[in-house]
Amino acid sequence: MLLKEAKLLVVGELGTGKSSLVERLTVDRFTREHRASEGIVVHQWPRRIGDEDVFVRVWDFGSQEILNQSYRFFLTNHTLSLLVLDARRDSSHNKEEDWLNTLHAVGEDIPVIVVVNHSDTQPLSPLREEVLKERFPQVVALLKTSCETNEGIEALKATIVAQLEVMVSGSPSAPSHYVALRDALESETRDYLSDADFTRLCVSQGIQTDAQQHEQSLLLTERGHTLHFDSPELYRTHVLRPEWATEAVGAVLRWPDLRSSYKGVLERAHLALCLDAHRYPVETHEFLLALLTKFEIAIPLEATTPSKFLVPQLLSTDEPALPDVRGALRFEYHYDRLPPACLPLFIAKAHRFVEKRTWWRTGVILKRGDNRALVRTDENKQRMELLVTGPEVGRRELLAFLREDLRHVHMSFSETVIDEMIYASDDEKISRQPLLLEDLRQLSNAGETEYAAPGVGRVSLQELLQRYVIPEIPAEEELPAALPVPELTAEERQVEAERLAREQQKQIEEHNARVKQQEKRADKVSVVLEQQAAAYADRWIRLLLAYPLVLLGGMFVAIFALGWRETLPWKRQNLVGLVQNGWHAMAAWTWLIPLVGMIVAIFYGIWTKQNPDSDPLRRRLYESQRRKLFEKNGILR
Template sequence: MTNERVMQLIREAYEKNLTTLDLSENQLTQLPSEITELKNLTTLNLSGNQLTQLPSEIGELKSLTSFDLSVNQLTQLPPEIGELKNLTILNVYRNQLIQLLPEITELKNLTTLDLSLNKLTQLPPEIGELNNLKTLYSSSNQLTQLPLEITKLKNLTELYLSSNLMIRLPLEITELKNLTTLNVYRNQLIQLPSKITELKNLKKLDLSRNQLAQLPPEIAELKNLTTLDLSRNQLAQLPPEIAELKNLTTLDLFENPLISLPPEIVSQGVKAIFTYLKQSKTTENNEAKLIVVGDGKVGKTCLAYRLINDEFLEDVQITEGINISKWEIPAPYSENRKIKLNIWDFGGQEIYHSTHQFFLTNRSVYLLVWNARITKDYTNIYYWLHTLEAFGEDSPIILVMSKMNESDDDLNLKDLKSKFLQIAGYVKIDSKDGKGISNLKEIICETVWNLPLMRVKWVDSWYEVRNELEGIGDNLILYDEFCEICRSRGLDAENIDILDGYLHDLGIILHFKDRIGLKNIVILKPEWATGAFYKILSAKSVLHNEGVLLQNELDRIWDKETYPSAVHSQLMELMNKFELAYELPDKKRYLIPELLPKNEPDYDWDDEENLYFYYSYDSFLPSGIITRTHA
C-alpha cells in the first residue's frame, strides 16, 4: 500500500466522518499532516510502520481514546501527546524509546499503557499520577528498579515486567492491592519478599527464568492464586505451605534442581504435587536404573554379572529382551548409606531394538558397551548415543570398551563429548579377569550418587506399599488387589491414583489405566511382559508368515505356566499399546511390523492415476519407526 493510498484512506475517513482509522503496515516514515483534520477520530492504528517521530500536531486529535503506535522506530513521544486527554489505551510496543516525558502524566484517563520492547532504563516518577491505569506493560526493557511512585497506581490490576534487569522486587510493590497479574519473567531476581503476601487479589504470578533459590513459606497466603510459574529457577525444594493454595490450577516447575520432588510427581500436576508435599517422608530412597545397552555379543551380560558377583560368567546365554537384576553398593563418602541399582541388561540383537525405547528413561545411568574387535568403524556407537540422547534425555552415559584383552582400541573421546554432553566417562574393562572393573565401579558409584534425585525421601506409606508389592511372587495382580494393599497402608483414593502413576513412571510396575483391556491389571514384573514381547519377535513361524501372527499360535509360542491363556488378550493389547502388534479385522490374526518382509512387495500400480510418497528424515531416526510406518 502506497502513501497515496494512505491519503485516500484519510480523505475517506474525513468525508465519512469515521471514528476509526487503520493505517498499519504501510511503510510510513512520517504521518501526513492532513490527519489532524479528523477531529472525531477515536481509534487510530499506526502499527507496523517506520515512523521515527510524530508531528506536534498530533495533539489536535482530542477525541482519540485508543492510539496504537507499536512496531515503529520512535525514540521518544512528543510533549503534545499529553494533550490527548481522552486516551484510555496507548500502545508503544516495540519502538526505540529511551525515556518517557513527564507530559505523559496528563493522560489521566489512561487504563492501558504498553511500553514493552523499548530501551527504557527507568520509568519516570510521574507515572504514579496515572490514577486510572489498570494494565501496565513494561517488559523487555532495561529496568533495574521501579520508582516508588508506582505504588500510587491503586487501580492497577496487571503489571508486566518480564525480561528486564531487576535483582529484587521493591517492597513497595505490595501496596498495589488490586493486582491480579504480576509477570516478572526473565529478570535476575534472587529472592521474593515475604511481604508479597499482601497482594491478596493476585491470581497469576510469573516468576520464571530468574535465580530464585527458595520461596518464602508466606506464599501460601496468596489464596486467590490460580497460576504460578516458577520454571527455570534454582529451586531445590518447595515450602510445604504451598500446598495450601487451594485455587491453584497451574504450577510450572520445569527446569529446577528439585531434590525433594520427583519429576514423576511433578508431571502429574498440581493435585499430585500437593498430595505428595503433605505426606510424611522419613525413608531415604537411593535407587536408580543402571541400563546396559550395546550391540549383540559385546559382553553386556558378562559385565552385569561381574559387577554384581565379582565373578566371570562362563556359560553365557544370549539375552532375549531384558534381564533385570539388583545390585547394592555403598554410597560414596558415607559408611551407612547404600545405593540400590536395578540393572537392566538389554538384548543387543537388532530385532529387539525397536522395543528398547519404551524402557529407556531419564532417571537412569547408561552403560554403553562396545567391543573394538567387532565395532571397528564405531558406526553403532553413534547409533546408540543418538538413541540414548533421544529417549534418555540428559541421563549420564558411561562408555565401556569390553574384552580389552582380546582387542584394545581408543575412541576420539573429545569429539564424542563435544557432540554428546551427557557422556560421563570412558572405561576399558575385561570381565574375564576383572581388569578395569574396580575403576568402572567407582565411576558408576560417583555418577549415580550425583543423579538429581538421590537422597530424596519417600512418602512413608508409599514406600511400604512398594515393598509389599516387591514381596509378591506373582507377575501381575488385579488393580482391585493393588488398591486394597494401598488402603491397608492408609491411602485414600487420591493417594492411590497418584502412587499408581508414580510407580508406573518409575518402571516399578506397569499399569495402563487409559486402556480398557489393561486397566484392570497391574504388572509387577516388567521383564515378564517384555519377555512375552521378545518371544513373539523371535518366533520363526511369524517371520516365515511375513509378519502375520495367528491367534492360535500363542499357546505354542508362550509357555503355558508363565503365560497362561487367561492373560493372552492383555499381553497382545500391551503389544498393541507399544505399536509392536496390530490386530487384524478378522480378530484371529495380528500384524507384527518388526517382522514384515524387508523387500518391497510388487504392486500392480497405475502410475498415471496414483501418487508416490517419499519420507525423508533429516536427523537421527530411532529403530522401528520405518517398520511401524510401513504397517
Template sequence: MTQEELVEIIRKAEKEQSVVLDLSHRNITQLPREIGRLRNLFVLYLGSNQLRELPREIVHLKNLTQLDLNSNQLTEFPKHIVQLKNLFRLDLSFNQVAELPREIVQLKNLTILDLTSNQMNRLPTEIIHLKKLKILELDQNPLTFPPMEIVARGLPAVTNYLKKSDKGGQILYEAKLMIVGQGGVGKTCLMERLIQNRYSEKQATTQGIRIQSWEINAPDEEKTRMTLNVWDFGGQEIYHATHQFFLTRHSLYVLVWDARQEDEHDRIDYWLNIIDTFAEDSPILIVMNKSDERTRELNLSGLKQRYPQIIASGKVSAKNGTGIEILQKLIETQAWELPLMGTFWPSSWLAVRSTLKATPDYHIPYDNYLQICKKLDIEESEAKTLSRYLHDLGIVLHFQDDALLKDTIILKPGWGTDAVYKVLDANVVQKRNGILHNSDLPKIWTDKALYPPDKYAAILRLMANFELAFPFDKGNRHIVTELLPPRKGEYEWNPEGCLQFEYHYEFLPAGLITRLIVRMHKSLIERGGKKLCWREGAYFKHGESQAMVRINAYTKIARIQISGNERREFLSMIRSHFDALHKTIRKIRFKEKIPCGCNPGCDYRFDYNFLLKCEEKGKITQTCEVFVEEVNVKKLLDTIEKSEVREQRIREKTENKYSIELDPSVHVKSLMTENKSEFGEPQHKKLYQKFQKIITSVINPKKKS
C-alpha cells in the first residue's frame, strides 16, 4: 500500500470520526504522521505489517484503548506509547523487541499486555506498579529475569518474583552436567581429565553415581565463573533403571562411547533414547573416548535427524589429553546457554538454599521444607518452583511429579544414591536373586557415620518409593526387583480364553515391569514361600482372577493375560498402574493394542484407541488385516471394559467440551466500571456508545498473525 493510499484512508476515518481503524495486513513499512489526527480513535489495528517504528504523532490519540502491533519488525519498544494514558490493551507479540522500558509504568490503565515471541531476557521491576494489569503474555522469549518457570505460573508469580528481587539477590551461574554411557568406556577418566587434568590407569569402576563440582570460565568477555554440578553415571546395566530418576531437564549431557565396545554393543541409540525420553530437549554432546586406541566414524547427520538436541560429536583421549581442550570449550559454550544459567535468585531463595545446606539431616519431609520457605515469605506455589530448580541443578533430590516420592526432599543427593547403589552391587543379594535380608544391611552400608542403623528403615522406605524393592516376611526381608532371576519359574498357565491387552512401545525404558511388580507386590501369587515374579514379568491375583504380565525387551511389547470372572475389573486395576508409571516418564511413546481373535492363530492387533473412536462414530465393524474378516467393534471393546464405562467417559468428554463459560458481558461490565473514571466521559455521547460496543474485543482480542 502506498503512502498516498494510506493517508487517504486516515482522512476518511477522520471525517467519519471513526473509533476503530483496521490497518492490518497492508504491508505498511511507515505509518504517516497524519495518524495523529484521529483524536476519536479507541482501537487501532496495525498487525502483520513491516513497521520498524511509530511516528511521534501517535501521542495525540488520547482516547486509544487498544493498540495492536503484532507481527511487525519492531526491535525497540515505541516509547511514545507510554503517553497514551487510556491504553488498556497493548499487543506487541511476534516482533523483535529486546527490552521493555521502565516508563511502561506510566500506562496506569494497562490491563492486557502481550509480548509473546520477542527477544526480551528481562522485565523491568516497574511492572509491579501496573495495578490494573490482568494478563501478561511472555511465551517464546529468552527470559532469565524472571525465569520462564516463574512466568509459567502466571502474572501473580511474576509480580511476586519481581517484588522480591527489589529486596536483593544474586545471579547464579550454575548448571548440571551429566556424563552417561556404557560401562568401561572411560567416563570417570574423562571427568577426571576435564576437572583435575589428571589420568589414572587404575581408575575404579563407578558404582552408581559420582558427583563433583567443576568451576569453569564462561564464554563471555567478563570471564564469569560458572559452576557445573557434574554427575558421572556408572554404565553397568543393573543401574539403568535407577539412573532414570536422576536424568533431569535443563542439563547438559555428555554421551561417552568407545569404538572397541560399539562393535559388539551398539548402545548409542539406547542412551540417546533414554536422554530424549527422560530429559526433554536437553543438549547432548557425543564424545568418543580412547581415540588413541581405536577410532570409528558416526553417522552424525542421521543421528541428528532423530535426535535434534545433539549439538556436536568429537573424539578425545582421556589418557593422553587429545581433544580435551576442544571439549572443554564446547562444554563452556553449551553450559552458558542452558536455561538455568545466569538466573537471578532473590535473597529469600538463597536463604532457603543455605538453610537446607546447613541442615544436618540427609532428607526431610516436604512439609518441613514448606515451613522453611514460609518463614522466608515463600508460599507453596513458589516453593515448588524453587525445589524444582534445586532438583534440576542437582543440589537436592525432589521428585515432585512422582506420587510416591514427592513427600520427601533428599538434601544430600550423594547419600541417597550411594545407599541405593550399594544394595544393587551387593554380591550376597545378587546371589539370592534379589532377596535382601535385614541382617545384610550392616555389611552393605559399612560407613556407620553415613548409614547408622537408625537410618536403615528410612533408606529401605526410599528404595520402595523409588520402586526398586518391596518388603515381605513381615518386613524382615525385601525383594530387590532389578536383581530378580531373568527367567520365570514353573507355574501352570493356560492363555486360552484369557482376556488379553498389550502395550507396544517405541522405546522401552529399563525397569518398567520391575517397577510394576513393586507397585503390585501385594497382589503377587505365592507358591512355596516364593513370590512368582521374575525380571521380565509376574503372576498376580485379584479375587478369583489371575493375571500374567510380562514384557519382551526385544519386541518392546508388554502383554497382559487375565483369566477368571473379574478379569475386566482386574485389567482396569493393572492399566491404572501402567498409567501411573507412564506419567513418570516424560516422553514415553506407546500404543495400546487388543488381539483380534477372529480365527484361531490370528496374530493381528487392533489399536485400542482407534476402536474407541470407531465406536463413538457409530462404526459397527473393522477389518482384520490378516484374515480380512469383519470384526464387531463393540464386542471387541466389551471384552476389555463394560459399555457403560465407555458411555460414561464419552458423556464426561462431551460435557467438558460444551461446558458453559462465564458470560463475557459480566467481564465487559467489570472492565467498563473499572476504567470509566480513568477515561472520563468522552466529549461525544455517540462515541462512548460506540466504545461500549467494541470493548468486547478486549475479551477476545482480534489477532492477525
C-alpha cells in the first residue's frame, strides 16, 4: 500500500501541449490529435523514489480562462508545478510571467519546473531563458521537450523525481487511519461534506480528537484528496470533488447577465440564478462567495457584510470615452511587478467615488464634488497613473483619498517594490519625466530649497511638495472600514434576512421573465432553422442516392438500346459490337437491373418525402445540420 503521496499540477495556456505531456509522462504514449481539455483530469502516477513508493497524483488543468483563475485553490505545500510553454509562440501567448507571478504570489515556496514543449520545431531563445531564471527564483529547472519525438521526456521525469524526492524525503508516511479515512472519502458520492459530517466520518474511522481530525484534514488537502481551508468563512465545508468548486466558478463567470447587465458586479442573490439549485443549494452560497473572495476572483465592494462583489475578469476590455485630463494633477506609482489584483482591489476600496460604474479592465473614473480623477494601469510599463482635474483644493483632497485607499491596497503586496512619482509641472509638454517623491523629500529635509527639474528648470522644492501634501481627510468621509460596526438585534437580523429574500425573489422573477422572452425569440428562429436543416437533408439524399440510381439506370438503358438496335448506322463499331455481343446472351434477365434501379430510386424518393423521420440516413443528416445551425445562432435545445 502506498502511504507517501505528492501532487503535481500541470498548468499553461491553451495549445501548449499539457495533455500530450501528461500522456507521455504517465503512459509513455503520444496522440497527435488532442481535444482541448475541459475541467480537471487527475491521473495516478505511482513512482519509485529513492527506497520508497510514492503515489503521485498528476492534475491536468484545462486551458479555459476560468480554470486559470481557480487552479490556485489547489496549491499546497506538497505541490510541484509544471508550467508548460509552447516554443513556437511568444510571451504574449504563453504568458509565462503572469503564470510565474501568480504561482509566486500564492506560494513562494512552491517549486516550478518550466517545460518548453514543441522544442523540436522552434527552440526557446537564450535571452528568454536567462530572464526567466533570473527573475523567478522558484523556477528550479527549465527543460525542453517534444512529446512527438520523445525528446527531453526522460530528463523531465528525472527532474520531477528529484524534486519529489526532496519534497517527500522529510515527510512521514501516512498513518493507517489516514488511509482508511482517505478510502472512505473516495467512496463518497457527495460533492462536499459539512464539517459535522466530516467529524462523524473521522470518528467512525477511529479519529477521535479535534487535533487529530484537523491533522487529517490538512493531510487530505495537501495531498489533493479534499479541498478545505481553516479560515472562519470556509472551514465548515470539505470539498470532495475539485470540479464541484471549479464548475461553480465557471457558472458564475459564464453567466451572461453578469457581464452585460451588471457590469461585473456580482450580488448574493445572483448565485441562485446562475448555479444549479440541486447541486449548489442555498446553504453552499456563503462558502462559494468566500472562496471567490479569498482568491480575489470576486472582491467585496463593502467593508462589512458585503452583498455586492466586483469580478475583475468580467470587466470590459474596451476603454470608454475619457474625460479631458489636460493640465491635471499627475501622480504615479511605479512597480517592479504590477500585481494583477491591484486595480480591482483599489476599485473596490474607492468604489464610493466611482462615477456611474465607469470602470474597465485597466482603469476607472472617479468623482468627488467638482473634481474628477482618471486612474489607469499600464502593464507594459508596470505603473499606475492618477490624473485629477477640477478646483485646486479639491484636487489635493481627492488625490489624498485615492492615495490613502491605495496605501491600504499596497499593504497586501509587501514584497512588491513601489515608488511614488510626481511631476514638476501640470503641463505635459514641458514636464514629461516623473520625479521620485522620496528623493525630493530627502533633499528638502537636507535643507535644499530648489530643484532643477528636467524640461522645467529650477523650481521651489517647498511649493512642489506642497502640491502633493496630503491634507487632513474630512471626518465625515472617513473610510467605512474605520467606522464601528453596530451589533444587530435578532429583530433587525430578521428584517434584513426578509429584505434579502425579497430582493433575491425579485431577481429570480426578472431573470425568469428575460428567459421566457429569449425562449419566445428562440422558438421563432428555431422553426426557420429546422426548415433549413430539413431542406439540407433532402438535398443531400437526392444527391447521394436518388439521382445516382436514376442516372445509373438510364446509362444501362442507353447501353442496351445501342446493343439491340439493328438499324443504327454505327452498330458495327467496336463499342456497339462489344455491347451487343457481351450482353446478348444475358438479355433475358440483365434488362431488369436498370429497371429495378429506377423503380427503387423513384419509390425511395416518394417514401422519404412522405416519411422523412423514418430514414436513418436522412435523420442523421438532419440532426447534424440542425445542431450546427442552432449552435451558430446561440440556441440551446
